[in-house]
Amino acid sequence: MDFGSVTLAGLRVVREIAERRTFSAAAVSLGYTQSAVSRQVAAVERAAGAPVFERHRDGVRLTATGRVVLRHAAAVLDAIDAADRELRGLPAPTATVRLGAYPSAGAVLLPTALAALRRTQPGITVRTRDGSTPSLVRALRAGSIDLAVVASAPPFRAPDDESPALVVETLVERSLCVAVPATHALAAADAVHVEDLRGERWIAGRSAVDEHPLGVWPGLDGRPEVVHVARDWLAKLRLVAAGHGLTTVPADLAAAAPDGVRVLAVRGGSDERRRVIVAYLPGPQPEASGRVIDALRAATAAPSST
CATH class of the missing domain: 1.10.10.10 (Winged helix-like DNA-binding domain superfamily/Winged helix DNA-binding domain)
Structure with missing residues (x-):
């Protein structure tokens, strides 16, 4: 050896x-x-x-x-x-944190957290990248990022089964909602019953072959009619605005929905909750990473309307 x-x-x-x-x-x-x-x-x-x-x-x-x-x-x-x-004579940032996040986190959570961090901790440089939860967890294990903000669905298992176990902290837990075209009949109310979602056309994201399509309301009977598949959350919402179908969104994404989209709570059936968690490798965390986590906590501290 x-x-x-x-x-x-x-x-x-x-x-x-x-x-x-x-x-x-x-x-x-x-x-x-x-x-x-x-x-x-x-x-x-x-x-x-x-x-x-x-x-x-x-x-x-x-x-x-x-x-x-x-x-x-x-x-x-x-x-x-x-x-x-x-x-090469390049400036070396005194504190750089590499932060990965799932795509829709970049719509509301990251801008809010990074704006606050820039005001309170101007010496910290945060470099971000987006990706799916599995890809971000692998990047965390590989040492390519320091922190990962990922979404978790029931039964809220650990992000992976590797050892040592990742440290995870729930930043917020909120209801899953459905985005509908503003011209849709369902858009007249502030909430929709799960039974009214049956037979609708859906705009989904990519998922593993054996997983429920991302963007389709969980638990619907039969095979959902997925008419469009897009990874980017804004592309999905633009398709909704154009009247091409419905998609699911976390409650906090309502603030970033484009014109022509209504984000509705869903009543009836199981309570579909989603957690936003921050994960990192066990062991002492640099002070800069701790400050970034503090900013993420603050950005998710506002009470949800759902």
């Missing part, structure tokens, strides 16, 4: 695969061929004396050895990036 022979390229490949979950996606992201990625992984595994990844039908997962390699890889690569900035 000679881990001192591992190259920086090998460490970058391991981190990218851990985040992307496949060798091919990591190769595309890094601009490498897939064979080059495989060679780098093989070299790291030889140096570590054990496999770094387990192969599964849905991608790869880190082994116990791989988690150790990744933890140290993240620290080494961050230090190298900092040295590179200093050598």
Whole structure:
């Protein structure tokens, strides 16, 4: 075993695969061929004396050895990036927090939190990226982000089953709502009964094959009629405004809904609640990360109308 022979390229490949979950996606992201990625992984595994990844039908997962390699890889690569900035004479932010968030959080939550943070903590630089909950959790594990703001649905399980368990804090829990065209018959009231949603056309987001389509009201009988699929929340709401169907939204997104859309509470059936949580790796958190979490807490502290 000679881990001192591992190259920086090998460490970058391991981190990218851990985040992307496949060798091919990591190769595309890094601009490498897939064979080059495989060679780098093989070299790291030889140096570590054990496999770094387990192969599964849905991608790869880190082994116990791989988690150790990744933890140290993240620290080494961050230090190298900092040295590179200093050598090139670039200003090194005294406190930078890399924050990931699910797409609709960028409509209300992030702008509110970041505006407050800029007023109270101008020395903190926050760099954001969006993504699905699984992709953000992988980025958190890979050390590509420091904090992840993700959505959680009942039964409110942990974001993943990896070890060590992520630290999670519920920022807010609110009702799921439905967005309807302002010209729709349902838009005349402030709330709609779940029975009135049967037979409607839906605008959904992408989800795993075995999951309920995102954007369709949960628990409806039969196969929902999904007429449009879009990941971007604004695209979905624009389609709603144009009269092409309905979609579900968290209650706090009502403030950002475009003209032509009404966001309604849903009565009857099960109480569909959604949590917004912030997750991070266990261990002491830098002060800057704690300040960002404080700003997120404050941004979600206003009472919901639903």
